[in-house]
Amino acid sequence: MERKQSHDNVQNNTDTTEASTEQEASPATRPHIYVASLSDYNDGRLHGVWIDPTLEVDEINDQIERMLRVSTDEGAEEFAVHDYVGFESLRLQEYDTIETIHRLAVGIEQHGDAFATYAEWVGTDQATTDGFEDCYYGTYQSMRELVEEWADSMGWTDEVTRLGDKLGIAPFLKIDYALLEDVFRTEWYVAETSSGVHLFTS
Template sequence: MEHNITPKTDTNDPSDVAETERVARTAPLIYVASLSDYNNGELHGQWIDARLGIDEINEKIAVMLANSQDPGAEEYAIHDYEGFYQFQVGEYDRIETVHAIAEGIQEHGEAYAAYVELVGTEDASLDTFDDCYRGTYATLTAFVDQFVDDMGWPEEIEKFGERTGLGPYLSIDYSDLESSMRMEWDVIEGEEGVHIFTR
């Protein structure tokens, strides 16, 4: 649930403000808000870098709740986020889940966010990502060109053509190959290019 809140904190800890200001806008951030304050028409929460350790994130949430004007503030929700690319952080997603995704984004950028959106949070991990990620390219055509070159098909076709005299009649149908890859592999378009995953 996005409320498009401008990243800032209304807690009384100045170090948290400075920390948030130092974080790049593309860093995976979550805005964690006190639910009792929200239900009473008050906005009380804090932007937190989701790449921090889980214990540190939970500690910051506890401090935020302790600083609430409502002495009974105990529950929280994620009311905004940024830096997760196309992945949509849920209001009640577990901190462990959000942290794991933030770590993946820290290491692999938008490609990891695209992967989590593709397979779901339960099946996503850095290990499974590494198993099926084939790279990010400007276009699918660029990937097909690289794939064909890596496979050595142009050289093989040339050799076969020389042996058989069929060279003028042999070629690679790049358009058909591109269509086949779209059917057999997962091709996800993003801000940074086209992310390729095997199934």
């Protein structure tokens, strides 16, 4: 399976069947997969359909079977996922099953890039929405925002201010946020992406 696989190298003699018409409606944002008939592809024909992988697995398989039935190749039985969109930074693998793709799509539909990052961390075979919710702590704009919010939630910021005022050393008593960032990177799983900093318990 290849991401954004180009179909330009296939002869432009696509069928005018229902499945071929559906393939033109390629979505741009939500998770979708393009499933193609392998026998048609090998014969130089582009025949397939875009499918919403958040549907139930049985419905996905039904759509694949319908696509194969309307192929001009009466022996069309095998299929492959030749393209996909809407999976954030996650790259689908050639060996991913429809069940795996469905599970990943549902997770991304619910949690976006954070789930994609989690799936890259634990592996696509292990990634589940329950597992994600068990270890996901939050997403922040930066590491500094993360550690400052953590220090505030623990009461450290107020305590440092109180102690500094009491001892008269407020200008010299500071939280070492850089060190705290290092601790988080060591003890937790921290992933910095274009959408923010995702934090997971390891």
